[in-house]
Amino acid sequence: MAREKKRRSNGRRSPLAAAALIGAGLMITGAVYAGTSAAFAATDTQTAASSTLTVDDGEKLFTANCATCHGLDLQGTPNGPSLYGVGELAVEFQMSTGRMPLQMQGPQAPQKEPQFTEDQILAISSFVQESAPGPTFPEDHLLDGGGDVANGAELFRVNCAMCHNVAAAGGALTEGKYAPALTETSALHMYAAMVTGPQNMPVFGDMNLSDEDKRDIISALLYQQQSVQIGGFSLGSLGPVSEGLFVWIFGIGALVAITVWITAKSN
Structure with missing residues (x-):
C-alpha cells in the first residue's frame, strides 16, 4: 500500500503546470x-x-x-x-x-x-x-476651423440664426419645412450649404459673404460643437421658451403638488 501511494504522488502534476498550459x-x-x-x-x-x-x-x-x-x-x-x-x-x-x-x-x-x-x-x-x-470643393484652409470665431459667431447671428437658431439647434419654417440643426454637420457640408443653397437656404455668394467670412462662420460652428455645455441640461438650446416651459411644468407643478399634500394632511 505504501508503494502504491508513492507512485500516485509521483504521478501528480504541479499546480503551476495548468497555469503554464493556459498561458501558452x-x-x-x-x-x-x-x-x-x-x-x-x-x-x-x-x-x-x-x-x-x-x-x-x-x-x-x-x-x-x-x-x-x-x-x-x-x-x-x-x-x-x-x-x-x-x-x-x-x-x-x-x-x-x-x-x-x-x-x-x-x-x-x-x-x-x-x-x-x-x-x-x-x-x-x-x-x-x-x-x-x-x-x-474648397481649399483645405477654409475648413480647418482656424478662422476668427468671434467674427464668425456675429456673422452667423446676423445671417443664419433666424432659421438655424442662435445655438445652431435648428428651427421650424413655413409649410412643413425646417432648418436642420448644425450641431453635427461637417465643415465641408457647412461650406457646401452656404455656396450651393440647398432646400430653402439662400446662396451666399462672395458679395454676401467672402471666403474668409465663410471660414469664420465654420470656425464658430466647429468651436460650438466642441465646446463643453456649462450649467446642466441645455434644454435643447431653444432659449427662454423651453426654459420657461420647464419652470412652468415642473416648478409650478411641484408647488401645486405640495399645496395639495398640505391640504390633505391638514384635513
Whole structure:
C-alpha cells in the first residue's frame, strides 16, 4: 500500500503546470489572431486602393440611379430639377447627407443614411462636374476651423440664426419645412450649404459673404460643437421658451403638488 501511494504522488502534476498550459495557449492564440488580422488589414488596404472609380463609372451610376428624375442629359424632368450649374459640391452634399436619392415627395428632403459609398458619390460628382460644371470643393484652409470665431459667431447671428437658431439647434419654417440643426454637420457640408443653397437656404455668394467670412462662420460652428455645455441640461438650446416651459411644468407643478399634500394632511 505504501508503494502504491508513492507512485500516485509521483504521478501528480504541479499546480503551476495548468497555469503554464493556459498561458501558452493564450500566447499561441494571440499570435495567430495578430497574424490573421494583419493579413486581413493588408487585403483591405489593397481593396480600398483598387476601388477608386472613374468618371465613366460615375456616369453609369448616374444613369442607373439618378437619370429617372434628372434626365440622361442632366437637364431635368417633371420629377426632378436640372443639374446644370449645380457642380460636384452640391452633388456630394446631397448624396453624402442621404437627401438624394429622394425617398419620397414632400416639403423637404430629409437627411438619412447615404445609399452610396464615398467612392461612388465622388464618381457621380465628378461626372456631373465634367458634364455641367458648377461649384467645386474648397481649399483645405477654409475648413480647418482656424478662422476668427468671434467674427464668425456675429456673422452667423446676423445671417443664419433666424432659421438655424442662435445655438445652431435648428428651427421650424413655413409649410412643413425646417432648418436642420448644425450641431453635427461637417465643415465641408457647412461650406457646401452656404455656396450651393440647398432646400430653402439662400446662396451666399462672395458679395454676401467672402471666403474668409465663410471660414469664420465654420470656425464658430466647429468651436460650438466642441465646446463643453456649462450649467446642466441645455434644454435643447431653444432659449427662454423651453426654459420657461420647464419652470412652468415642473416648478409650478411641484408647488401645486405640495399645496395639495398640505391640504390633505391638514384635513
